[in-house]
Amino acid sequence: MVSLTDFQRIGVGLVGFGLFFLLFGMLLYFDSVLLAFGNILFLSGLVFIIGFKRTFTFFFQRPKMKGTSFFLGGVVIVLMRWPLLGMLLEAYGFINLFRSFFPVAFGFLGSLANIPVLGKLLQKVGDSSSMV
Numbered sequence: 001m002v003s004l005t006d007f008q009r010i011g012v013g014l015v016g017f018g019l020f021f022l023l024f025g026m027l028l029y030f031d032s033v034l035l036a037f038g039n040i041l042f043l044s045g046l047v048f049i050i051g052f053k054r055t056f057t058f059f060f061q062r063p064k065m066k067g068t069s070f071f072l073g074g075v076v077i078v079l080m081r082w083p084l085l086g087m088l089l090e091a092y093g094f095i096n097l098f099r100s101f102f103p104v105a106f107g108f109l110g111s112l113a114n115i116p117v118l119g120k121l122l123q124k125v126g127d128s129s130s131m132v
Contacts, residue, residue, distance in 0.1 A: 011048025018042030030083035039075045039090075059097075067096025 004012070018041030025034030047055050059068045071093025077086030 007048050011045045011050075014041050014045030014048060016045075018045055025083070026087070030087065032078060032081045032083040035078045035083050035087065039078055043075070064097055067093045067099075069093070071097055 018038045021034050021038030021041060023038075025031045025038055028034060050058070058064070059072075070089050074086045074088070074090030074093055077089060080086075
């Protein structure tokens with residue numbers, strides 16, 4: 001099991017609350033206060049998990065500048081209370097920033113089918129297609 005420092009545990013909590021507030025803000029018709037609070041918590045949690053220097057070097061790498069500018073620009077637009085435009089910019093920036101991580105995540109999700117109980121459950125869900 002991976003051991004986490006106290007700062008990393010705090011960061012995981014902040015990222016979790018940030019994602020919760022982002023989701024809750026989108027469910028409440030793009031409430032700008034909840035989205036802004038979620039953005040701030042998510043970014044501060046990321047700093048707590050991987051550190052300030054590594055966060056800075058991740059966001060400001062030369063090939064990732066386009067994604068960073070769209071993501072951070074979207075955060076600023078949400079803070080200026082234009083939530084729909086800000087979230088669209090953030091989503092585009094997020095996709096550009098984490099483009100190299102998506103194959104790893106999809107590979108992990110594909111390996112979930114190899115877990116005995118979960119594999120059978122996924123197989124049953126996939127087989128039960130109803131024609132409505």
